Amino acid sequence: MSHQRIAAMLLSLALAVVPLVGCGGESAQDADGTLHVVATTGMIGDAVEVIAGEHVDIYTMMGPGVDPHLYKATKGDLDRLDRADVILYNGLYLEAKLGQLLKRMGSTRIVVAVGEVIDDSLLQYPDGAEGHADPHIWFDLSLWREAVAEIGQVVAEADPTNAGVYSQAAAAYDDSLAMLHEWTAEQIGQIPDKQRLLITAHDAFGYFGAAYDIEVMGLQGISTVSEAGLYDVTRLVDLIVNRGIKAVFVESSVPQKAIESVVQGCRERGHQVQIGGELFSDAMGEEGTPEGTYLGMVRHNVNTIVSSLK
Ligand SMILES: [Zn+2]
The missing domain is CATH 3.40.50.1980 (Nitrogenase molybdenum iron protein domain)
Structure with missing residues (x-):
């Protein structure tokens, strides 16, 4: 191996390590400095966009008209999931088997079911649902505010450099959600x-x-x-x-x-x-x-x- 190749290799290793050292090992970002976030539903992706859209790369798996209960990950999704630093999904079995796949990915990156932070006493367990909680929590805005607060926290912890910006945006968004709750x-x-x-x-x-x-x-x-x-x-x-x-x-x-x-x-x-x-x-x-x-x-x-x- 030539000296140039060895030098290039050492340099690339150093670059890969620098962001971790620079942020005390707490940051989840890639070497490129951008936090890659994957969201399952549009509602989760939209909350990430509002809170952190300027600074993070967001990929939303399920577009308009897509039924999350039946959704299967595409090849494109799997590529994005593989590169993701943070994966946010609804949970409560909304994404069915896909949710289980995402949960398993949590051993190598941050994976959070944002609907599962809601206290069990606030969830509904309808007849005929085989013991599953109703996953459609985004239709009670007081419950969705809790999921959105969790989204804000996860993103802030994964990207501490911009945490202040995110918590400010999350607070402003929370005000809009509270107003929409009253209006509804x-x-x-x-x-x-x-x-x-x-x-x-x-x-x-x-x-x-x-x-x-x-x-x-x-x-x-x-x-x-x-x-x-x-x-x-x-x-x-x-x-x-x-x-x-x-x-x-x-x-x-x-x-x-x-x-x-x-x-x-x-x-x-x-x-x-x-x-x-x-x-x-x-x-x-x-x-x-x-x-x-x-x-x-x-x-x-x-x-x-x-x-x-x-
Ligand atoms: Zn549904």
Whole structure:
């Protein structure tokens, strides 16, 4: 080996070691100095973007219209996961088997299930969910604030150089979430009691219903993995007709067929029920649209629900 090659090798070794030494061995960054973060859902990726977007590289696995319950990692995802310093996922079995794969990656990098920091006493364990907690915690903004606080802390600890910037951004975002929580409660409160029933394709809105006082029913359970319905179409049609409910809702990440059969069933009974619009349940809208952010997605859902049911 030539002297030049040996010198180059020693230099590259030194460069690889320098960032670790420079930050007292606590920083998770690569030798390139950029923290690489992978998020599973759009909602988690958006929180990282708001808190740390200027300084970290963010890759979100699940785009618009993607169902996290059924999601399988792509080749591109696996490459990004391999290079990630920090992996953030929802947990509570939202990502099913993928979540277990991510958890195992925690032996070589920082891996955090942000939904699993929430106290167990605040979680719902619905019937028919085989003992799993409902993973859709982002629909109670008071619960999501806890997950977002965890995201802020994880990123700050992984990149101490910018920790001050991150904690400031996280605090400002937390204020927005708190305001949106109040606004959501006010808006849902405008729907008359009898009309306050939210029927969707799958049971993503359990926490939403409990937090904002609206009854919820999903045709499928808290996961879309099982085809079996929680409520069969006939029972739902009965309920809609008897209560004079005006609208049912489709979800951007779930096929519309089942909900359409409910609409058809009501029509056959002489009751016109509308599809009240599309809700963003487990995935956000297209990037660059208002629904492409978490705050915009919640506002869209609330406006859609209130204007269709009132
Ligand atoms: Zn779901």
